[in-house]
Structures are given as structure tokens and as C-alpha cells.
Amino acid sequence: MRIALVASLAWQDYRRDAWLSACSVLALAAVIAPLLVLFGLKFGLVSSLTERLETDPATREIIPLGGGRFSSALIEQLGQRSDVSFAIPRTRQIAATAQVGARVLEMLPTAAGDPLLDGLPIPKGLDQIVLSHTAAERLAARPGDLLEARFARQVAGRVEEQRTRVQVLAVLPLEAFPRDGLFADLALLEAAEDYRDGGAVPALGWPGDEMSAVEQRVYPAFRLYARSLADVEPLRVYFAGQNLLVSTQANTIAQVQSLSRNLSIVFWIIAGLALAGAFAAMLAGALAAVARKRRELSVLRLLGFSTAALLLFVMVQALYSAGIAAVLSAGLYGLAETGLNRLFVQVPGEHASHLLARHYGVALVAVLGVSAVAAACGGWRVARIQASEGIRDV
């Protein structure tokens, strides 16, 4: 028996029963569309939350607490770990500020790969800086401007001061660093550290004591970012093992991750119950269809349809319903998505309700599969249809 012929006969019968067919489509769509909306909300909200966490580098920052003693080699080694995306030494508190204009700015070391300066030019040498948004506002500085940075020290009760010209390479967006800050090459911070220690900085022509080159510089801290959210907690554990207390966002991350997991569980419970209900409805529908079409089915049997072909006839009709219901549900979901995304206030680029193409694909396959199985179970009764029963009353 040719499948195409059976499918075409099934379609003609399906079309003639348009009203009943529409009912079964609506019954299915009534289950699928709300499930899509539910899943869209779950996926949209959870991925918004995790995206927010992932795009904000501050979530991945690991801040050492209390002073330590780190060599540059050790920090370089940390930076090369596969779970670390960026690590750079920090100089002592003494070199943590610079006076620019009338403002005292926090100074931070930076280098290529700094997630805070993502997409911006990296300051190099002693004469380039990147300003934070608020600092640039207060100084009315714009990229390309030349500024004067002043560093003061007290030597034997006398206040001394040196200045150097620096160029503003770029200004950070507000969300990257909310305070008054200045990002510069580590060399500039080391120069400030040396100068405030009373030493000379030959590179800038600043006078002072000769610094011994033999002694290796020791850093009290570092700026370090984990490569991904999932790397934060293992790194915390690693540092704890090294007897180094660190502060991380591991708690926030864990909360979001457990929220996501719990929402998934809730969703799958609801989806499972709803699909079981849909399965029962489709099974009943298939049983009713076999009973209703008994006369037609027995005529087809008389004309030589095998049991398999009759079963296919019933299953194909269920698949038609499932396919149409899936498309209808996707359309209804699309409407709901637009409405929901308008209803929930949100940051641009984030969605309260959102589905990917593969979600639609999985939903379609699941609906078709469940319908086919339900129809096969319900339609199994066609095997018992005898041509002699039905043909008497057609």
C-alpha cells in the first residue's frame, strides 16, 4: 500500500471533517501554546539573568582580602591558568591615587585583555590613560585630551610634587566602572610607588634615592577575573587552599544558577503533566475517530486496505492535527511573546519571553511524536475492524 495514497485519502477525509479536525487542533493548541509561553518566560527570564551576570565582568572578579606578598611571576602564572581570563598585579595603597586637575583619582593598573576595557584602546607606557566615565565628566575631559597628573610626597617633613603629561586614550562606559578612576599601564603605578617611597624615577626625570634593582618588587594584591561564571567558585576554593581569603560573587552566581535549575524543574513538571493530559486527550480522540469512521474504515478494508494501512490512515490524521496545532501554537506564542516583552520592563537586548529556533524544532518533534504514539495506541482498534461489520450500513 503506497503511503502517499493513504496520506492523501486521510487528508481528504480530514478536510471533509473540517469541524471535528478543527476541534482536535484547538484541543492540542490549548495545551501546546501555554506550554510554549511558560517555557519562553522561563527561558527568557533565566537567560536575561545569567546574561546580565555574564556580561558584567564585576561578577567574575576575584578580589584578594587583606595584604599578601605576590611576585610578578606568580601573578603571571595565575593569568595563564585556563580558568582565569585576566590577572595583573596591584601596587601598594601608597600609589593608588593621582591628582588630576582638582580631583584625586583612584589609579588602577591595566593591560591587554582587561575585561573592564573590553573593546577600548589599552594605555601603554607612562603617558597614556583611560578615564572612568565619572572622572571624565568631572574633568570635562574627552579622548585625545592632554592632562597633567600630579604626584606628591613628603620627604623629611617637606612636601614635594612631580607632574607628568598624560593623554586620555578613551573613556569607559558608566556601567564598567562607577567610581572616579584612572586606568594606566602598571609602569606608571610603579613609578608613583617608587616616587612616594622617596625614590627616583629616571624614566620621568624625577629625583630621589637610588632604588635597588636587585630587590624584586613585591605586590600586595592583584586584579583577577575568572574566565566564566562557572570558574568563579573553583577559583575561590583554589585560593582558599592557598590560605588566601578572597571576595567573590560566587553566592550571587549560585543563587541565579539554582533559581534557573528550580525553574527548569517546575517547568518540566508542568510540561510533563500537560503532555500526559494531551496524550490522554489524543488517545481518546483516536479511539473516537476509529469508532466514528468505522463504516469508512470497513469499506477501505473491503477494498483491500491492510491493518497497517488503516492504522497509518488514523495516525496520519493525528499528525495533521499535531502539525497544524504546532504551527498555530507557534503563532499564538509569537503574539504572547510580543505582549509579554512589552509588559515586562527591561534592559535593551534582554527579553522577558524568548525562544530559540531549536526550541520550536524540539516542540514540533515532541508534539508530532506524542500524537503519533497516542494515535497508534488509540488506533490499534482498527485491527479489529472487520469489513463485514461496517459495510452493511454505508
Place this chain on the structure above:
Amino acid sequence: MLNLCAVHKSRGVGSQRYSLVIPALALRAGEQVAIVGPSGCGKSTLLDLLALVLAPDQVGQFEFHQQDIGGLWRADQQSALAALRSRHLGYVLQTGGLLGFLDVRGNIALPRQLLGLEDDGSVARLAEQLGISDQMGKPPAALSVGQRQRVSCARALAHAPQLVLADEPTASLDPLNAERVMQALLDRAREQRAACVIATHDEPLARASGLPVRRISCRRDADGGVTATLGEAC
């Protein structure tokens, strides 16, 4: 081609029992016969047996197209029976038996499609002969009962089967049309060298069409049940 010997079929029990006995029935290719008898005597039951849709209870011999039908029923070989029906049988049901979801053309063409046969114009030719050419696009529900029976005749002949069974094919037709349809049916069957069994209560029409007539006679048994027996040609 068709050969039955001592085939029994019973339905119901006690005083509701109805039994059909076929002592002997043999048909060669192209041979035609009419079965007559009063309403309820078992004409449709006999045709259902011959159409391989009703399982016989006892079989002395039941051979169709070199196949042991009794054996196929005993072994519950439904698909083998279905294949035989589809290829070699055309059955005009008493009630038409048209598929409501296909139009007239679709109904007539279906047996050929099921066999994967191309339409060689026989659908249109049959419709012409049976006077239903102008009804081809209609659904069966929009036809008169007589028209439905003619469509059913066309469907039974469309795939040139070896055995054509017709259950009261002219019951709902006026005498003129009855004769025309009966003649068309018999002519086509003769053309195709198909054996033909026609059940009718219209014995004069059967005789006028030149068919040998076999009568089913009923007798009430001691238990209140009925036994019907297919008689010899008379």
C-alpha cells in the same frame, strides 16, 4: 475459478439463529449467475462469504483463484485476504458503500489507485455506460440512491476484477434504468471475462437478462432457528 462445497455460516443463537448452507457453488471465468430469494433469506450473507469479508464456520471446500480460502480464514491471514479482495474482487454493496470523503470520480478510481494502476480512461467509460458522467464531481451525499448504486457498480468494475459481486444493484432504480444498469454491468463483466454473482429479488429481470437463477430457500427448524439453503439452478 470459484469453487465452494459444503460451506456453512451461522449467525445468532437459539430461535434467533440463522444458518446459511451452500451445498455447492462453482463458477468459471466469465460465468454469470443470479441469486434470488425473499428479503432476509441470506443473499447478502452469501455475497459477503464470496467477497472474503465474512468468515465461514464450516468449509468442505472453498477455493478462489487457486487459493484455499477456508485455510486463509482459519489461519487469520487478513492481509492475504485483503490482497485477494483488492486485486480480484469487485463488490457492489446493497447500500452503495461509497466513501463520503471522496467525490464520485475519486470513489470510482480508488480501486485502480490502490493497485497502482494508471487511469486508462476506463473510469470515464464506465461512468458513461452507467449514465453518471455528469455527476463525477459530486460527493456521494449529493446523489440519489439509484445514482449511488450506479457509482458503486462502476467502482466494482473499474479495476477489471475476476469476480464481480452485486447485491441488489438495481433495487432503487426504475424498471428502464434497472434494465440498462443490469445490462451494462453484465456486458462489462463479460468484456472482462469476469465471473459475476448478482443477488436480486427481481427474478423476472434476472431471467430477462439471460442469467441462470439460483434460489435460496428458507426453512424453520425445530429450535425456532432458520436454515437457508442455496438451491441448484432452475
